[in-house]
Amino acid sequence: MPATITSALRRPTIEEQMKRTTLVAALLVVATAASAQSPARQAPPATLITHATVLTVTKGTLTDTDVLLQNGKIAAIGKNLTAPAGARTIDASGEFLLPGIIDPHSHMMSDATNEGSLSVTSMVRIADVLNPTDDHIYDALAGGTTTLNILHGSANTIGGQNAVVKLKWGRPVSEMLFPGAMPGIKFALGENVTRKNSGRFIVIGQPQPQPRYPTTRMGQEEVLRDAFTRARDYQAEWNDYRAKVAKGDKNLVAPRRDLELEPLVEILEGKRWVHAHSYRADEMLMLLDLADEFGFKVRTLQHALEAYKIAPEIAAHGTGISTFADMWGYKIEAYDAIPYNVAVTMRAGVLSTINSDDDGRARRLNIDAAKLVRYGGLTDDEALATVTINGAKQLGIDAKVGSIEIGKDADVVIWDAHPLSVYSRPVTTFIDGEIFFDRDQDAAMRKSLAEERKTLEAAEPNKLPQSGRGAGRGAAPAETPAEEDHR
Amino acid sequence: MTRSVKLASLFVLAALVPLAGASAQLGSYNPEPGPRETVAIRGAHLVPVSGPDIANGTIVISDGKIVAIGSNVTVPSGARVIDGAGLSVYPGMMDASTAMGLAEITQGADATVDNAETGNWNPNVQALWGIDPHSAHIGVTRVVGITHVISSPSGSILAGQSALINMAGFTAPGMAVVPRIATVIQLPGSGGRGGGRFGGGAPAATPAAGSTPLDSLKQMLDDARAYKVATEAYAKDKTLPRPTTDLALASLGPAVSGEMPVIFPAQSVAQIKEVVKFAEEQKLTPIVVGGRDAWRMTDYLVEHKVPIIYTNTLGFPTYEDDGYDAAYAAPAKLRAAGVTFAISAGESNPDVRNLPYHAGMAAAFGLSHEDALKSVTLWPAQIFGVADKLGSLEVGKIANIVVTNGDMLEARTDTKYLFIDGRNVPLATKHSELYDTFKDRK
Numbered sequence: 067m068p069a070t071i072t073s074a075l076r077r078p079t080i081e082e083q084m085k086r087t088t089l090v091a092a093l094l095v096v097a098t099a100a101s102a103q104s105p106a107r108q109a110p111p112a113t114l115i116t117h118a119t120v121l122t123v124t125k126g127t128l129t130d131t132d133v134l135l136q137n138g139k140i141a142a143i144g145k146n147l148t149a150p151a152g153a154r155t156i157d158a159s160g161e162f163l164l165p166g167i168i169d170p171h172s173h174m175m176s177d178a179t180n181e182g183s184l185s186v187t188s189m190v191r192i193a194d195v196l197n198p199t200d201d202h203i204y205d206a207l208a209g210g211t212t213t214l215n216i217l218h219g220s221a222n223t224i225g226g227q228n229a230v231v232k233l234k235w236g237r238p239v240s241e242m243l244f245p246g247a248m249p250g251i252k253f254a255l256g257e258n259v260t261r262k263n264s265g266r267f268i269v270i271g272q273p274q275p276q277p278r279y280p281t282t283r284m285g286q287e288e289v290l291r292d293a294f295t296r297a298r299d300y301q302a303e304w305n306d307y308r309a310k311v312a313k314g315d316k317n318l319v320a321p322r323r324d325l326e327l328e329p330l331v332e333i334l335e336g337k338r339w340v341h342a343h344s345y346r347a348d349e350m351l352m353l354l355d356l357a358d359e360f361g362f363k364v365r366t367l368q369h370a371l372e373a374y375k376i377a378p379e380i381a382a383h384g385t386g387i388s389t390f391a392d393m394w395g396y397k398i399e400a401y402d403a404i405p406y407n408v409a410v411t412m413r414a415g416v417l418s419t420i421n422s423d424d425d426g427r428a429r430r431l432n433i434d435a436a437k438l439v440r441y442g443g444l445t446d447d448e449a450l451a452t453v454t455i456n457g458a459k460q461l462g463i464d465a466k467v468g469s470i471e472i473g474k475d476a477d478v479v480i481w482d483a484h485p486l487s488v489y490s491r492p493v494t495t496f497i498d499g500e501i502f503f504d505r506d507q508d509a510a511m512r513k514s515l516a517e518e519r520k521t522l523e524a525a526e527p528n529k530l531p532q533s534g535r536g537a538g539r540g541a542a543p544a545e546t547p548a549e550e551d552h553r
Numbered sequence: 554m555t556r557s558v559k560l561a562s563l564f565v566l567a568a569l570v571p572l573a574g575a576s577a578q579l580g581s582y583n584p585e586p587g588p589r590e591t592v593a594i595r596g597a598h599l600v601p602v603s604g605p606d607i608a609n610g611t612i613v614i615s616d617g618k619i620v621a622i623g624s625n626v627t628v629p630s631g632a633r634v635i636d637g638a639g640l641s642v643y644p645g646m647m648d649a650s651t652a653m654g655l656a657e658i659t660q661g662a663d664a665t666v667d668n669a670e671t672g673n674w675n676p677n678v679q680a681l682w683g684i685d686p687h688s689a690h691i692g693v694t695r696v697v698g699i700t701h702v703i704s705s706p707s708g709s710i711l712a713g714q715s716a717l718i719n720m721a722g723f724t725a726p727g728m729a730v731v732p733r734i735a736t737v738i739q740l741p742g743s744g745g746r747g748g749g750r751f752g753g754g755a756p757a758a759t760p761a762a763g764s765t766p767l768d769s770l771k772q773m774l775d776d777a778r779a780y781k782v783a784t785e786a787y788a789k790d791k792t793l794p795r796p797t798t799d800l801a802l803a804s805l806g807p808a809v810s811g812e813m814p815v816i817f818p819a820q821s822v823a824q825i826k827e828v829v830k831f832a833e834e835q836k837l838t839p840i841v842v843g844g845r846d847a848w849r850m851t852d853y854l855v856e857h858k859v860p861i862i863y864t865n866t867l868g869f870p871t872y873e874d875d876g877y878d879a880a881y882a883a884p885a886k887l888r889a890a891g892v893t894f895a896i897s898a899g900e901s902n903p904d905v906r907n908l909p910y911h912a913g914m915a916a917a918f919g920l921s922h923e924d925a926l927k928s929v930t931l932w933p934a935q936i937f938g939v940a941d942k943l944g945s946l947e948v949g950k951i952a953n954i955v956v957t958n959g960d961m962l963e964a965r966t967d968t969k970y971l972f973i974d975g976r977n978v979p980l981a982t983k984h985s986e987l988y989d990t991f992k993d994r995k
Contacts, residue, residue: 488913
C-alpha cells in the first residue's frame, strides 16, 4: 500500500494520523461494500444473546435480559427481543454478560519494550513493533480481555508513543489498532529509571554500561523540565513561522521537524495524553506540579502504588491512576503499596483502574477487580468499572467501549458465573460483534488439531528420529529427554 | 514475679505492639497474637474439609487445640462465645512452597534477602534461623486464611532444611510446627528450572576433574549413610572409634534413611523422571515441587507414588498444542488420575496470599470445590506427614482456624476472625495500618 511507504519516509503528524484514520475508515467502508463477497471480512452475523444477567457496569445489573449485537454494535438491550433474520441466537441462561475487559497497561505483542539508550525517546512508537501473532492475545481473549493499552517500558523518563489495540486475534496489526483512541505516551519515574534496584542491565562478560543520566529523582525532574522547555521553544518557532506564512510571507524556510519534540508539543496542546509510570507519592507530586507549570494534564499515573497517600492532590489535578490490585513489596518503592489503594483514590474522586502489566494477569483481571471488594469495600459495580469503563475513559475510548449500552461497540463477553467469582470462566468473547474466543470452538479446534497431529505423526516421513523439540510451544513431548524452554 | 504478673505484663506488651508498629523499622508490622483461649464459635457454617459441611454447628477450641466440633456441642463454661451467624469456619490454608520470612524485598535490597546460602553443599542450613517473625508478608498473608506455610531455602544443590511454621508468633522457634520438615535438593542436571519460586534453581557448579556435581551429590549422600551407620554404631558401643562430628552429614541422616522427605524442584516430564529415578536409587522420599508437566505423566506418578506440590495453576500453556487452560485444568487431571498433590501459589512472599485464587481457578476448570479446598488444606498436610496436626477441623488438631463471611477461596470474601495455634490473631496488617492512616486525608 503506498500509504505505508509514505509513512515510512515521512512520519505523519498527529492531525495527519487522525485524518488518515478517518480516511482509512472511509476506504474500509468502500472496500467492505466492494468486496462483500470476501468471506474473510464479511460483517459478522447478528447475534442475539438471550436470558443473560447483563452487567452493564454503567446502568446496573439487568436480569434475564437479551442483548442484540448487530453490525458490530450493541443494537438492542431488553426482554424478549426478536432475532433478526439470519441472526444466531445464544441462550445465556444462568450466564453473565460483561463488557470486554480493558487493560490500561500492557506490554503484550511488543517486540521491543524499552528504547533505553536515551532519557527522552518520545520519537519511538510501540505501534511500529507490534506482533499480531503473539499467542498471549488468545490467552487474554480466553480471560475476557478485549482491549489493551500497549506501553513502552520504564527505562527512561520520557518513553515512547503508546498503541491502543483491540485483540482481534488472527488479524493484521492495522486492524487491531483502536480507531480514534487518544494518542498517548509513556513517562517513567523512580527506581526503574535510576536503575538502582537491580543489576539487570549488566551482562556478565560485557563491559559494564556507563551510568545514564538521570540516576536520581532530582535528575528526572530536570530531564522533564529541560524537555518541555525545549518543546515550548520548538512550538514557538513553529507558531512564529505559521503566523508569518499566514501573513503572506512566502520566502520563509520552515523550521526543521523534530521528531523528539513534536510529541511533547502535542502533550502541551492536549493532543497526546501522558501515562506516567510512578510509585512514590513524592515523585507523582513532582510530575503533577511540573505539568501544572507547563500547562498540561497528566492523564494517568501508572502503578501509582502510593497514590493513596496523596489522593486529594491527584483528584485536584484531574489525573487518573492505573494500579495493581495487590502487587507489592517486590522492590523498595513498592514496599508501601496497599491493596486499599483504589478504595482511597476512588473515594477521593480519582478515576481509577486496575491493570495487569503482565500477560499472565491480563487473563484474570476480573479476579484482581474482585479483590477490591475485600480491600476497602468497593461495590461490585465499582470493582467492575476498574477493569472496564474507567479504563475506556483513561484511553479516550469510552464512547465506544467499557459498558453495555446501545450504540457502543459489540465488545462483550459471556461468563459462566459472576465474573467477580474465582469460579467464573469466559465462554464467548466478542469484539465488534465477532467471536474471537469461544470455549466450544476452542474444544473443537483442539480435537481437530489432535487428529491432524496423529495423522502427521503416523505418516512415514515423520517417524523417528523425533525432532523439532526446540524452544517455545512446540509439540508436546510424550517422553522428553531434551530440556525444553518455557517461553 | 508470679505467673499472673508475668502474664499481665505480657498483655501490656501485646497492647503496645500495634502502636510500636506505626513507627517501626522494616518488618515489625504484625500485631502479635493473644493468649491461647477457650473459644466457642456457635451457630456457624462449619467446613471441616475432612468430612461433610455442618450447616449450623459449633466448634470449640482450647489450649491451642480443637476440642469439639459438631451440630450439637456443649459450650464449656467460661468460654468466649463468638456468634457464628452468617459466618463460615474453615481450617487454615497451607502453602507448602514459600520462602516466608526469608526474603523481604528481593529487588534492590539484597540485605533483606536470606533465602539462598552461597555454595552448593548446605544441607545443614536451616530456614528456621533466617525467618523474620515480623516480616510484613506474614501479616498480610495470614489474614486471607493462610495460617501455616513451609518456608524453604533454595539456590544450592543441597540447599538446606525447610521449616513448617505457623503464621504468627514472637519468635521463629515459637512459630515452628516442625522446625526441620524436609530437606531441599536441587538436582544438578535437572535443568536449572526449579519448581515454583525456586526459579532458576539448579546451580551451575564447576565440576572437579573427573567428577560432576551429580557425582559429588551422590558421594555426599553415601557419606551421610556411612556417617549414620558409624554414629549409630558408636552410640551403642563406645569402644568403637568415635566418629568426628560432621554437621552436614548429620543433617542428612533423616533424609537418607527416608524418614524426612526431600523437596525436589522439577517442572518438565524429563526433570520429574530424573528426580524420581534419583530418589528411588538413593532410597529417598521425594516430594516434587513445581510439577508443571505432572498432568502429562499421571500414570507414571501414580505408579511411582510421587506426590506433587503443583505451583503452576496460573501458568501459561507450555507447548503450542496445549490448550489455553492447560495449567488451570491440570489439578483436575491430577485428581482424576489419582495423583497425590497439593496446590501452592509458587509465588514470591508478597504474593503468597493469592493461594486461594489458585485453588479457585483449579475449581473453575474442573476440580471439585471440595477438592480445591483440600488441595490447600488437608492434602499438603498429608503429603508432609502432619495431617494428624493440621489440615482439617477435627478434634485434637492445632486450632488454626479461619472465620469468614463467605467462601474462603473467593477473592471478595473477608476474614472476620483468625486463630493460629489457638490464639486470637488481630487482623491488622501493614496494609490496613497504612489504609487507616491515609484513608480520611482531606
